[in-house]
Amino acid sequence: EEGEGEEDGGDLGRESEEEDDADGVEQLVSLARLRPGWEWSRARRCWIGWLPPNKKNPKEVKAAEDFTVLERLFPVGCRVEVMQREAGYNGSWYTGTVTGLEQSGAPLFVEYDDFFEDDAQTKRLAEWQREKHVRPAPPDTPPAGWAHASLPAGEALDLRYDDGWWEVELTHVLSGEEANAALADPTAA
Secondary structure, eight states, X not given: OTTTTTTTTSOTTOOOTTOOOTTOOOOOOOGGGOOOOOEEETTTTEEEOOOOTTOOXXXXXXHHHHHHHHHHHSOTTOEEEEEOOSTTTTTOEEEEEEEEEOXXXXXEEEEEEEEESSTTOOSEEEEEEXXXXXXXXXXXXXXXXXXXXXXXXXXXXXXXXXXXXXXXXEEEEOSTTOEEEEEOOTTXX
């Protein structure tokens, strides 16, 4: 029928007899009809970020896919914990907030809650971290049914100490509100 396809921009994609160009048919279209050239990840079953034209090689597609997952797990403003690797802090986790993301290198920029750049504690320390050293902050409230008094010996717990969280193993609950716990070996994982 005459006029068919005209309301959505005509016959883009169909070659005309008088125009046979190696790059295909060129037609003027409204910018409102365009969107980024997203890539579908069959492995992760999600859409991954847009890549500039002629840049869709497998390595870049994988990097964009990983970055999209990273953005979902750790969006800017997300509360996180960062595993420390320095002597005296090795294996402990310190809280902070993701303030930036980058697609390469150490992709998460984290501002710590309890580490500062100066002795006056006026400027919080912020640094780039690799994803393998960062985890989302756990929920503020324990799961239903969780009670200190009913914890069995050998239970894996986190202990708040020196402004950080340290992985410990419960040795036994004492009377009242106290317990004995042993520091977990951070190298055992």
